[in-house]
Amino acid sequence: MITRADVDDAARRTTGLTRVTPVVRADPEAFTAEVWFKCEFMQHAGTFKARGALNRILASKERGELDSGVGVVVASGGNAGLANAYAAAQLGVPATVFVPAAAPAVKVKKLKAVGATVVQGGAEYADAYQAAVEHARRTGAVYCHAYDQPEIAAGAGTVGTELLEQVAGVDTVLLAVGGGGLMAGIAAAVEGHAKVVAVEPSNAPTLHAALAAKEPVDVAVSGVAADSLGARRIGEIGYSVAVRTGVESVLVSDHHIVAARSALWNEYRLAVEHAAAAAYAALTSGAYVPEPGERVAVILCGANTDPATL
Numbered sequence: 001m002i003t004r005a006d007v008d009d010a011a012r013r014t015t016g017l018t019r020v021t022p023v024v025r026a027d028p029e030a031f032t033a034e035v036w037f038k039c040e041f042m043q044h045a046g047t048f049k050a051r052g053a054l055n056r057i058l059a060s061k062e063r064g065e066l067d068s069g070v071g072v073v074v075a076s077g078g079n080a081g082l083a084n085a086y087a088a089a090q091l092g093v094p095a096t097v098f099v100p101a102a103a104p105a106v107k108v109k110k111l112k113a114v115g116a117t118v119v120q121g122g123a124e125y126a127d128a129y130q131a132a133v134e135h136a137r138r139t140g141a142v143y144c145h146a147y148d149q150p151e152i153a154a155g156a157g158t159v160g161t162e163l164l165e166q167v168a169g170v171d172t173v174l175l176a177v178g179g180g181g182l183m184a185g186i187a188a189a190v191e192g193h194a195k196v197v198a199v200e201p202s203n204a205p206t207l208h209a210a211l212a213a214k215e216p217v218d219v220a221v222s223g224v225a226a227d228s229l230g231a232r233r234i235g236e237i238g239y240s241v242a243v244r245t246g247v248e249s250v251l252v253s254d255h256h257i258v259a260a261r262s263a264l265w266n267e268y269r270l271a272v273e274h275a276a277a278a279a280y281a282a283l284t285s286g287a288y289v290p291e292p293g294e295r296v297a298v299i300l301c302g303a304n305t306d307p308a309t310l
Contacts, residue, residue: 001240002150007157007189010055013062014155017054017090019043021159023166023297024268031283033290036167037264040159041272041303044090045114048156048182048301049083053144055155057087060142068093073141075125075132077103077111078227079302080146085116096135098128125230147181148235157185163297170194174288175299176278177207177249178229180238182301187245194297195248199282201225202251206234207242211249215239224254228275228302252278256285264300265310273305 021042026035044050060066071094074084081097088095095116099108103120111118119135122128136143145152159182163170173190177183177198187196198207203223210216216234234242241247252260261277263284264270279298282288290296 001244002154002157002184002188002237004188004191006150006154007161007185010051010151010154011158011161013058014051014054014158018051018158020162023163027267031290032292033294033296035283036170036295036297037268037270038159038163038297038299039270041270041276041300045079045082045086046303047079047083048159049079050086051158052152052155052181052185053080053084053087054090056144056149056151057091057093057142059151066093066142067140070139070141071095072144073098073132073135074144074146075099075128076146077107077128079304080144081107081111081116082114082304084144085111085114089115096141098132098135100124100128147179147231148237150237153181153184153237154188155185156182157189159299160186160189164190164193167295167297169295170297171295172197172290173297173299174199174279174282176200176225176229176275176301177234177238178204178275179231180207180235180242182299183207183247184235184238184241186299187241187247191245196245197248197250197282197288198242199279199287200249200251201229201257201278202253204229205251206231207238207247208249208251210234210239211242224257225274225278228273229278250282250287252281252285252287256281256287260284262310270300271303271305271307271310272300273302276300276302
């Protein structure tokens with residue numbers, strides 16, 4: 001469980017290390033509501049996850065848990081791996097990233113370019129996760145979870161505190177959910193100020209299924225956004241914050257995610273990954289219909305995509 005106080009601690013800790021990403025207003029004639037894009041895809045490493053990674057590593061250092069010779073370890077061939085490798089490099093400590101054997105060569109290349117030691121093995125993410133946990137146990141490296149650690153989620157929540165300063169009177173925040181770290185952080189940050197609507201692909205409904213079952217449950221995962229929203233179960237932190245703060249959940253199809261991503265490029269020249277476009281798809285598909293005059297912020301959370309596919 002995290003609160004606004006945890007997010008404020010993260011903001012203090014990471015000041016000067018993260019970018020204050022801009023907000024851009026959508027064309028007024030496009031919606032009856034007032035819609036703003038929070039351009040978090042412009043964050044270091046192209047993902048909001050840089051915020052949580054920096055917070056996690058710095059907090060571990062404050063507690064004396066970080067061995068600067070061993071550094072950190074993470075299991076991820078995607079944004080969490082890139083974010084933690086970036087954060088570790090900025091803070092001058094090593095990063096080891098475990099990825100499945102089938103991880104795309106382009107992602108492995110990116111990780112190495114940031115300075116990470118990449119270890120490939122196993123058929124699935126679960127194998128990489130187990131190997132990373134064992135590496136942490138054996139070496140004393142600080143383990144950085146992709147989403148389900150308090151400091152990771154609180155760091156992500158600084159997106160929300162920035163947003164409250166940038167868009168006065170925001171009513172609703174639309175954001176994509178996979179494992180729930182971003183959702184947990186932002187929901188804690190804006191609690192008492194705005195509601196949060198979690199947007200998920202219909203073929204990866206981790207939070208939606210958990211709310212229906214009244215507990216986190218495993219779901220089948222597939223689709224165009226599975227590389228970023230591919231968690232098979234909502235994190236415990238994400239679920240607990242969602243229940244506490246009354247997060248709403250809506251589902252969008254792959255078709256609508258692809259269309260929303262194209263619209264962001266064609267209409268605004270915003271190049272985002274499918275996970276980021278999922279949040280906008282809630283508006284363009286009608287999965288979420290705001291009231292006239294409602295002030296809605298859409299979190300565009302990442303840019304690690306192939307621009308040739310726009």
